[in-house]
Amino acid sequence: MENFFLEETSKTPKLSFDVSTGKFLMSGRSIPENSIEFYKPLLEWLDEYIKKPCAKTEFDVKLEYFNTSSSKCLVEIFRRLEKIKGAEVVINWFYEEDDEDMQESGEDFKELIDIPIIMSVIEN
Amino acid sequence: MGKQPEKYQVFEKENEILRHSKDLLANPDMIAEQSWIKEYELLAQSYAQLLGEVKLLTSVSDRLQNKLNKANDNIARKNEELTQTLDMLNRERAGKRATTIVLMLAALFFIISELVIDPQLQEGIKLFGVSGALMLKITVAIVLKPLEVLLENLLLKTAARIKM
Numbered sequence: 001m002e003n004f005f006l007e008e009t010s011k012t013p014k015l016s017f018d019v020s021t022g023k024f025l026m027s028g029r030s031i032p033e034n035s036i037e038f039y040k041p042l043l044e045w046l047d048e049y050i051k052k053p054c055a056k057t058e059f060d061v062k063l064e065y066f067n068t069s070s071s072k073c074l075v076e077i078f079r080r081l082e083k084i085k086g087a088e089v090v091i092n093w094f095y096e097e098d099d100e101d102m103q104e105s106g107e108d109f110k111e112l113i114d115i116p117i118i119m120s121v122i123e124n
Numbered sequence: 125m126g127k128q129p130e131k132y133q134v135f136e137k138e139n140e141i142l143r144h145s146k147d148l149l150a151n152p153d154m155i156a157e158q159s160w161i162k163e164y165e166l167l168a169q170s171y172a173q174l175l176g177e178v179k180l181l182t183s184v185s186d187r188l189q190n191k192l193n194k195a196n197d198n199i200a201r202k203n204e205e206l207t208q209t210l211d212m213l214n215r216e217r218a219g220k221r222a223t224t225i226v227l228m229l230a231a232l233f234f235i236i237s238e239l240v241i242d243p244q245l246q247e248g249i250k251l252f253g254v255s256g257a258l259m260l261k262i263t264v265a266i267v268l269k270p271l272e273v274l275l276e277n278l279l280l281k282t283a284a285r286i287k288m
Contacts, residue, residue, distance in 0.1 A: 035134060036133045036134045036136075065191075066184075067188065068181055068184055068185045068188065069134055071180065071181060071184040072134045072135075072177065072181060073134065075177055075180065076134075076137075101187045101190070101191060104183070104187065105183075105184055105187065108179075108180045108183055108184070109180065111176070111180075112176045112177065112179075112180050
C-alpha cells in the first residue's frame with residue numbers, strides 16, 4: 001500500500017497520509033467545487049488502511065477554513081478511523097489562537113466522533 | 125429514488141440506509157419476524173448518528189455564514205474608505221487645477237494691467253490720486269481668491285458628472 005499525498009491548492013488542502021508511520025496530515029483550506037469527488041480517493045485509501053493500520057495513527061488537522069460539504073467529508077474520514085480496533089488513534093485539531101470558529105468546529109467534532117480529539121492552539 | 129446529482133453523493137451511506145429500510149417496508153417477508161427489532165435498532169442508531177451530523181453541519185454552516193457576514197461588512201467599510209479617499213483626491217486635484225488657472229489669469233491680468241491699464245491709471249492718478257489707483261489694484265488681487273473657489277467648484281462638478 002502506498003502513501004497518500006496531495007499538494008495544497010488555493011481551494012484544497014494538503015493531504016499527507018503516511019502508511020508506514022501512521023502520521024496523517026491535512027492542512028490549508030478545504031473549499032473544493034465538489035468535495036466528495038476530491039475526498040473519495042482518500043476515503044477509498046482509508047478503507048484499505050484500516051484493514052491493517054499502524055500501532056498508532058496520529059492525524060493532524062490544521063485547517064484554516066472548510067465548507068459545509070467538506071465538514072461532512074471530514075466526518076466520513078473520522079468515521080473510517082473510528083473503525084480501527086486494537087490500535088491507538090488520535091486526532092490533533094489545530095486552530096489559530098484568535099480563530100474561535102475553528103476551535104468551536106473542533107469541539108463539535110469532539111462531541112460527535114468516538115476518537116480522542118486533542119485541541120491544540122497555534123500561537124500567532 | 126432517481127439518480128441524485130454528484131454533490132449529494134456525500135450522503136451515499138444515508139441514502140443506502142433509507143433505500144434498505146424502504147425495501148424492507150415494501151417487502152416485509154424479506155426478513156424473519158424477530159429480525160425486525162434488530163433492523164429497527166440499526167435504523168435508530170443511524171438516525172442518532174445522522175442527527176449528530178446534522179447538528180454539526182448546521183453549526184459549521186452558521187459559522188461560515190457569520191464569517192461571510194464579517195467579510196461583507198469589512199468589504200463595505202473598505203469601500204466606504206476608498207470612496208472617501210477618492211473624493212479627497214478629486215478635490216485635491218480640482219484645487220490644484222483651479223490654483224494653476226488662477227495663477228495664469230493673475231499673470232495675464234498683470235500683463236494686461238502693465239500694458240493697458242497702467243497707462244490709463246496714470247491718467248486716473250491725475251483724477252483719483254495714488255491711493256485710488258492702489259485700491260483698484262488691491263480689488264483685482266482680492267477678486268482672485270473667490271475666482272479660485274468658483275473654479276474649484278466648477279471642476280468638482282464636472283468631475284462628478286464624468287464619474288456618473
